[in-house]
Amino acid sequence: MIQHKAIFINGAWVPSTATDVLTVVNPATEEVVAEVPRGTAEDVDRAVQAAAGAFPDWSCSTVERRIEIFIRLARLTEARADEITRTIVTELGYPISTAIRTQTVGAVEELDIIAESLREIAWTEQLGNTTLRREPSGVVGAITAWNAPLRSVISKAGAAIAAGCTVVLKPSEVAPLTAFMFADLCAEAGLPAGVFNLVCGTGPEVGEAIASHPLVDMVSLTGSVRAGRRVMEVGAGSIKRMHLELGGKSPNIILPDADFRRAVVDGIEDAMRNTGQVCGGLTRMLVPRQRLQEAEDLAVQRAQTYILGDPFDPATTLGPVSTAAARDRVRGYIRTGLDEGLRLLTGGPEAPDGLERGYYVKPTLFCGDNTSRLAQEEIFGPVVMIIPFDDEEDAVRIANDSVYGLAAGVWSADPERARAIAAKLRVGRVRINGAPLDKRGTHGGFKLSGVGREWGRIGIEEFTEYKSVIG
Known part of the structure; x- marks a missing residue:
């Protein structure tokens, strides 16, 4: 020691x-x-x-x-x-x-x-x-x-x-x-x-x-x-x-013309970085209502591929959360989502199978609207909310309906269309079509x-x- x-x-x-x-x-x-x-x-x-x-x-x-x-x-x-x-x-x-x-x-x-x-x-x-x-x-x-x-x-x-x-x-x-x-x-x-x-x-x-x-x-x-x-x-x-x-509760807007599979998979990967313990993680995935089922299927497929286990094992892709208190808090949020009537897509509050020790939480996805606690509060764990929108105006409204304003993502086949939406978001950083972070830029946010x-x-x-x- x-x-x-x-x-x-x-x-x-x-x-x-x-x-x-x-x-x-x-x-x-x-x-x-x-x-x-x-x-x-x-x-x-x-x-x-x-x-x-x-x-x-x-x-x-x-x-x-x-x-x-x-x-x-x-x-x-x-x-x-x-x-x-x-x-x-x-x-x-x-x-x-x-x-x-x-x-x-x-x-x-x-x-x-x-x-x-x-x-x-x-x-x-x-x-x-x-x-x-x-x-x-x-x-x-x-x-x-x-x-x-x-x-x-x-x-x-x-x-x-x-x-x-x-x-x-x-x-x-x-x-x-x-x-x-x-x-x-x-x-x-x-x-x-x-x-x-x-x-x-x-x-x-x-x-x-x-x-x-x-x-x-x-x-x-x-x-x-x-x-x-x-x-x-x-x-x-x-x-x-x-x-x-x-911290933040960052939205990821996926427009209908986006490379949908790539956008959803990238969005889950971003939100699950460091077991969801990243302040700029895109934990609210906003998708067109008419493509909600497709988004859910793709997101579940990706979430279920994560391997939980020994962080020193190169095969492990999702580690524990930081403390026992963090584990209990995140599992508590998952139970809150169930109590609020959100639709659980995968995961849940139970301990992952085969992991008797460690502060592990299942990668968990819910579908619901932006009024729930899970859509409004920073969870800081492997939990993602999928939220449908009706049109671009609705997507921007939902994205900005947060006390936080740290980061966001926008996906579209037309980068100029994506940038026009980015200009309407009250956040400190917007990634277009999954562009990697550039640390010569800035990190920080608006509001809380x-x-x-x-x-x-x-x-x-x-x-x-x-x-x-x-x-």
Whole structure:
């Protein structure tokens, strides 16, 4: 079992003031695989003081120096790819067949994109007699998610460091182990002491201490709407900038002229990524009413091909959900769907056959309308709602009938028709005909999906402020 007894402050591993530990559980076996310190407000204060002390020098570092460090970080991460992948599979249950590409290779790709994007930013701009400067926001508190544990750290802490900020990171206590690796990688890459600091702990103890600390200038969080509201409340006392990614209930509009089989199959695959534990997953499939039966048949066929089991087995294509509480919550939603009278197409709330251990949930499909709880609330598990629409106007209405606005998909034989519909959707990202994600674009949403954007040049610029120098 891995035992981390220290936290990372001012470039060194130092003892936590904590007397308790947090356990990391393998969701496939239900076994404890690691212990990490249950950090304290005192730990946070030490980390923030270190970050504040490092800020004056790092904020004045050259763009070329930052580029060099991120290139080194990418190569060092690449060199530890196997260890990183195995760690993510162990702490998250992500099937190894896809974790390599989506988590580890994706992390390296994001580091390289940060290095490239630094060259694209206009750090100064002349507007008449005014020189407009982009300057780093200051000390950033980064509170990251468990469902893409290393990539979430890079999207937040990495982008903030690239902007010239210094960082105090609270990784998710569910899957913190790759964040500890990232601290070592930062030191090995030559990042100055105090620029990156790590304190593991719970949201109420460590997250709130970060959000309320007077020397923290900005907070970036990925989490639930409840967590986002709480961070905004706690940070309001010192008027901090907030950068929040809070989830979604994303629609996937399949028009009658689309390549129907491909659209439905791709839609199920997107929604089932990481066992449905992706905030931008297309979990509402909107299909023409006259082709509803065809869509249901295709969706069921695809859902029933998933192989649940040991995430380290290359044959496994669907792993467990993250925790026992998550398993119980998702199965509870499935029971709610049955109680509401939704039509169950496949799956259900029972444990999958042959899996006595692990937090597994059957891939489950329902058909119903957009008023149900399962169509309105983020489930964060392998559950998809298929919803019929009457025409394009109806499809857009249903798609926008949500408190969330993170992502969407549109499928049509006419890409211009699809783009015209995309323009009417109140979401932060729309994929046309299954186009792959481009991390040089942006990730973030409207409405309850949050505030601000991640990835690429714009993701770095989120951690900067404008200064006008006149004359």
